[in-house]
Amino acid sequence: DIQMTQSPSSLSASMGDRVTISCRASQSISNYLNWYQHKPGRAPKLLIYAASTLHGGVPSRFSGSGSGTDFTLTISSLQPEDFATYYCQQSYSSPPYTFGQGTKLEIK
Amino acid sequence: QVQLQESGPGLVKPSETLSLTCTVSGGSINTDDYNWSWIRQRPGKGLEWIGYIFKSGSTYYNPSLKSRVIISVDMSKNQFSLKLSSVTAADTAVYYCAREGPGGSGTYDSWGQGTLVTVSS
Numbered sequence: 001d002i003q004m005t006q007s008p009s010s011l012s013a014s015m016g017d018r019v020t021i022s023c024r025a026s027q028s029i030s031n032y033l034n035w036y037q038h039k040p041g042r043a044p045k046l047l048i049y050a051a052s053t054l055h056g057g058v059p060s061r062f063s064g065s066g067s068g069t070d071f072t073l074t075i076s077s078l079q080p081e082d083f084a085t086y087y088c089q090q091s092y093s094s095p096p097y098t099f100g101q102g103t104k105l106e107i108k
Numbered sequence: 109q110v111q112l113q114e115s116g117p118g119l120v121k122p123s124e125t126l127s128l129t130c131t132v133s134g135g136s137i138n139t140d141d142y143n144w145s146w147i148r149q150r151p152g153k154g155l156e157w158i159g160y161i162f163k164s165g166s167t168y169y170n171p172s173l174k175s176r177v178i179i180s181v182d183m184s185k186n187q188f189s190l191k192l193s194s195v196t197a198a199d200t201a202v203y204y205c206a207r208e209g210p211g212g213s214g215t216y217d218s219w220g221q222g223t224l225v226t227v228s229s
Contacts, residue, residue: 034215043112043219044204055217087155091214096170099155 002026002090006100012108017078021103023071023088032092035064035073038102039084047086048073083107110135112205112220120199120227126192130205130220137186138163142209144188145216146179148201156201160208161188195227 003026013019023033031051038044046055048064051071061076075082088100116128130144137144146158159169161179169177178191192199202224206216 032214036216041221043221044206044216045219046215046217049213049215049217089155089214089216095160095168095214096157096172097214098157101154 001096001098002029002092004088004090004098004100006086006088006103008103009101010104010106012106013078014108015078015080019075019078019105021073021086021088021105023066023073023100025069025071025090025092028068029090029092031067032090033064033066033071034089034091035062036087036089037082037084038087044087049091078105110207110218112207112218114203114205114220114223116223116225118224118226120195120225121229122196122227123194126190126195126199126203126225126227128190128203128205128223128225130188130190132186132188132207137181137188138183142207143168143212144179144181145206145208146190147204147206147216147219149204149222150198150201155204158190158192158203197227199225200227201225 005024007022033051035048036044052064063074065072085102085104087102091097111133113131120126143160145160149155159179161167176193181188202222204222205220207218
């Protein structure tokens, strides 16, 4: 299986900050990379698919970049509702599609 | 806007079978566009894909769980279900149902909120 490694595992930031979360794949996955936001007790939400395409309804302060093995999720200006755990997930080739271990974004 | 909701027992005894159902509303499960998946998150671990079913009934399971998993679909109720047999404490997790698509893209665009299943005697 393809291993996905996120960094950092947790992050403290303030409202209005620019935040970057990294995700690395154990082999090249082209641009088959998705990002999800998850809040406790809620359904996870798809934010970005194909590495950089914003899912419908997702605010433009979220952006994704990268290809091959290295990917980044950026939030340009943190809002109160952005404090959550973020997961990357590869959808390259056939299942099982694997997830990163998550990055918990907390208020500083 | 499609919505998914998991249901089932929150406590299962070791060696027994875990059974969960996902009810889909706001859209039909009888579509060529999507696969219907189960994903879990064990305590302190990342998300783990369990398997999916297509409307035809064809399935694909995670090889690590394949010997114990059955996913089925009930079109008349717009539901799909998960059975995981011979459970142990290691199967304690929050279980999510999710829609994958379109076209088996591996992208999960709708999720249920999850249900905690504890395996304990």
